[in-house]
Amino acid sequence: METFSNVNVAQMFPDKNFIGIDYKGNRIWRGAKTALEEGVPNVAFIRMQIETLTGFFAPGEVDEIWITFPDPQPQLGREKKRLTSLRFLTMYQLVLKPGGAVNLKTDNDGFYAYSAEQVDKLKLKLHRKTADLYHSDYADEVLSIKTYYEKKYLAHHKNINYLRFSFE
Ligand SMILES: C[S@@+](CC[C@H](N)C(=O)[O-])C[C@H]1O[C@@H](n2cnc3c(N)ncnc32)[C@H](O)[C@@H]1O
Structure with missing residues (x-):
């Protein structure tokens, strides 16, 4: 994404x-x-629109999902628009192969906290979690690839949050 x-x-x-x-x-x-x-x-x-994901991908077709710097949608009434709300997680679970992971990178600390809570609440399998990717041990060659927005946030010395989880 x-x-x-x-x-x-x-x-x-x-x-x-x-x-x-x-x-x-x-x-x-x-x-x-x-x-x-x-x-x-x-x-x-x-x-x-990500909302139409299951119309494009067959069940179990996707190895891994990367959600990078999604719009945080902080307003209470917009929770269903957040890309880690239950409605989207259900779609990801459907298109992912068994054990396939979701990766989230976000500059938004509130969105990160919300997503981590979702993982916890829905009892998903947490693989990695850090509020400061580039000062953690996780920043390998792949995770260090920076998106357009990520470069902007880093230029302002923003910490980058990272979560990796799967459904089983
Ligand atoms: C902050 S930008 C991040 C862009 C890019 N991923 C990056 O890291 O540079 C958020 C992007 O999410 C896209 N977006 C937001 N909601 C979406 C949705 N429901 N379906 C598809 N794209 C969406 C927007 O068009 C926008 O380009």
């Missing part, structure tokens, strides 16, 4: 396929242009 940093990760893992999702056309355009210019064949993009 991100665009041009998909190209970097696709270059790192040429034997895997990556699909970037966003509903904004300019983000899709940017990622697709970079992929074409750099000749990266294993990355694709879908301009869509």
Whole structure:
């Protein structure tokens, strides 16, 4: 669920396929242009609302999901729009293969706390959790790939929160 940093990760893992999702056309355009210019064949993009995820992917088809810097939707009445609310988690569980993980990177400490609470409340399997990725032991080659927004937040010395969890 991100665009041009998909190209970097696709270059790192040429034997895997990556699909970037966003509903904004300019983000899709940017990622697709970079992929074409750099000749990266294993990355694709879908301009869509995440709400329609299960219409695009079959049950168990997806190995892993990355949610990068989603809109935090902090207002109480907008909980159902948060990408780690029950409605979205249910969709992720459906399209993920058994044991497939969800990764979340966010600058928003409130969204991070909410997502961690969801993992706890729904008794999901927590793999990794840190409120400061780049001062933790988790910042390996893959996790250190920075999205467009991530670079902006880091330039303002914002801590980056990271969660990795699965449904079984
Ligand atoms: C803060 S930006 C982060 C963009 C990119 N992932 C990054 O890290 O640079 C949030 C993005 O989420 C997209 N977005 C928000 N809600 C969405 C939804 N329901 N379906 C698809 N994209 C969504 C917006 O269009 C926007 O590009």
